[in-house]
Amino acid sequence: MTSQIDRMNKLKLLLSKQRDYITAEELACLIETSTKTVYRLVKKINDEFPNGNLVLSEKGRGYKLDYEKYIELDEPAVKQADDISPNQRQDRVMEELLLSSPKALRILDLFGDFYVGDSAISNDEKMISQKIKKFDLKLMRKNRTLAIRGKEENIRHAIAELIQRLNIIDLDEIKSSDEWNFNRYDVLFVSDQLRTIEKQLGGDIPYPYNVNIFSHLYIMISRFRKMNHQISGEKLVVTQLKALDDNPQIRDIAIEIIRNVEAYMSTKLPVSEIYYLYQYLLSSRMKNESDKKQTFSSEVEEITNYFLDEVGKRLKINTKNESIYMDLANHIKPMLNRLENKIRVKNGLLDQIKLTYETIFNFVSDVALEVSEKYRLPKINQDEVGFITLYFARIIETHQLPIQTLIMCTTGVGTSELLKAKVAKKFPELNVIDVIATKNYKKSLEKSPEIELILTTIGIKEALPVNSLVVSAMLTADDQTRIQKKIEDIYNER
Incomplete structure (x- = not known):
């Protein structure tokens, strides 16, 4: 299926x-x-x-x-119980168990609304166990109850990655939509905290980083509410405590937000919550970062240059550009923190990126493996590879050389000149270097070997050595569609 x-x-x-x-x-x-x-x-x-x-x-x-x-197309996030797949049922049960962990919940309460038998329940348990295994979590069954057990940090990571509704939310719509099945008051409160963070940092937090921070705060509040404020939190080690001093501004913002959450929930939160939020903030990127004079660690500089050099070699493009370097370095910097702290940012466009920029994605994937090995980093996941792919796609899209184009018809006058004027207006990607009669095309190709495309108003019986397209001198809408497709094919061939 x-x-x-x-x-x-x-x-x-x-x-x-x-x-x-x-x-x-x-x-x-x-x-x-x-x-x-x-x-x-x-x-x-x-x-x-x-x-x-x-x-x-x-x-x-x-x-x-x-x-x-x-x-x-926008499939409803919440379907009726009798209209959900086994995978959706497993996700809902897993969500309830993760949010309530380590508390054990009755199997009857977990599955009662789904009207499934013991066989389906047993299969769901196996699937949930597999999904949480990579987070070093275990599903425990005892006396017709189920519970997920493991470190609090791992439970948070599992919730953030596995609960799909937290990865596809639209923060602009969530406050007014009833489809998302969120606590409205918590949504409004967390949204206010996001605005506070952006105000303190002096810039907007773009998608998907804003969704990551929203999800983190919403998960924290949900966890404490489910557990009746009984989570003690994990003690910070010396290195974690020292890390809080690396960026006093981010640390103070994290402290302020956690104090706001404590006031909202009328409870005291462990100091580990300050550290968790601190890491999420460090792992995010601000919209105005590229406008500021940035300083990067030697590791960030080396990894950024490695990506630019190695992917550039494979794509055979020039990547020596200060603007591209700064943009990519500004991505690599928080990415390294995400890898270290097992924070995963979901890439909602991943499937489209892999399909649209397949060659670039594969090259970036290969280089990402080399980077992980060379710099002893955790494996760079596909979501991150997808983000990095877009930087190189942008280089190609913005620095493509014009396509050298030849226009020809029976006589080389009249209709060809009309076509040339229309092409120049509609397709700036095409550089028309000559307008010729059909009988002269071989000489033109010998004279200008850089020609990549021939637009002709008459069909040529013999195969042409370059891309060609038969079009009308009137350049109809259908002609324009086919020319655009041919331009994309040539860019992909490059």
């Missing part, structure tokens, strides 16, 4: 990149499956979509996404 869902998501992402119809055969090749599977996936996508067909089809042309429906 999971693989089918993955293929469905990949199919939708592939279709979202297409401006025109694409055949089932082409889709099957791209997602490495059969055409019959493509037909089944399209049918299932359309069957599950509530408002007509999400994937349009046309005989002889293939499939196309109804893009307006796609971008408005």
Whole structure:
């Protein structure tokens, strides 16, 4: 089931990149499956979509996404108990256990609303045990009760990473939406604390770092409320206490926010909460950081340069740019703190990044492994790789050389000149170096070997040695769509 869902998501992402119809055969090749599977996936996508067909089809042309429906697609975060999958049921039970840990909860209370038998419950226990294992947590069963046991720090990390609704929230909508199943008063309070943090730091905390801090504070409040304020917290070691002095401004902000939480909940929180929040703040990035004169540790400088040099070599691009260096270093700096403190920032665009920038993502993944080994860091996860990928995608997008283009028709006059004027206006990415008659194209290619694209108003029977496209001199909307697709193909080939 999971693989089918993955293929469905990949199919939708592939279709979202297409401006025109694409055949089932082409889709099957791209997602490495059969055409019959493509037909089944399209049918299932359309069957599950509530408002007509999400994937349009046309005989002889293939499939196309109804893009307006796609971008408005927003599956409800909370479904009825009789309409949820086993995976969703497991997540809800796991959430309740994590928030209540180490307290044991009755199995009847955990599963009563789902109306499932002992076999399903037993399978859910196995799946939950697997999910929490990587956080060094254990699921304990005793006298028809379940409990998750482990260090408080690990429990917080598991909650932050495993509870999906905390990773997909929109902070602008959460206060007014009833879909998220959040405590409204806690949401308003935590939102106020975020604004306080931003005011003290003198800049906005951008997505997804603001979501991370929101989730951390919301989880902390939920944990203490579930446990009736009985969490004692873990004692800080000497190195952790000393770390609080590394950045007095961040430390004082963390202290202020924790004191505000104590007043809100009428309780006393352990000093470890100050340290946890301090690390989340250090692991975040401010919108105005790039505008300030930054100083970086030698480790940050070395890792930033390593990424720029090694990924640049693989992509064959020039990465010697002060602006790019500063932006990437400003990302690497808090990333190292996230790795050290096991703080994971969910990348909501990860699937699209992997699909859209597959080559760049793979190169960054390879270099990330080298960085982890060379600098003895924890493994850099895919979410982080996705973020770093965007920096190199930006370099390519903003520093692409114009595509050297040749325009030709039967005579080389009139229609070609009209086409040249239209192309120059619509496509600044194309540098039209000449307008010629069809019979002269071989000489032009010999004279200008840098030509990458030929736009012609008449078909050429023999194969051309460069990219070519037959278009109308009127440059219709369909022509423009096909030219844009060809531009993207050439950029990808580079």
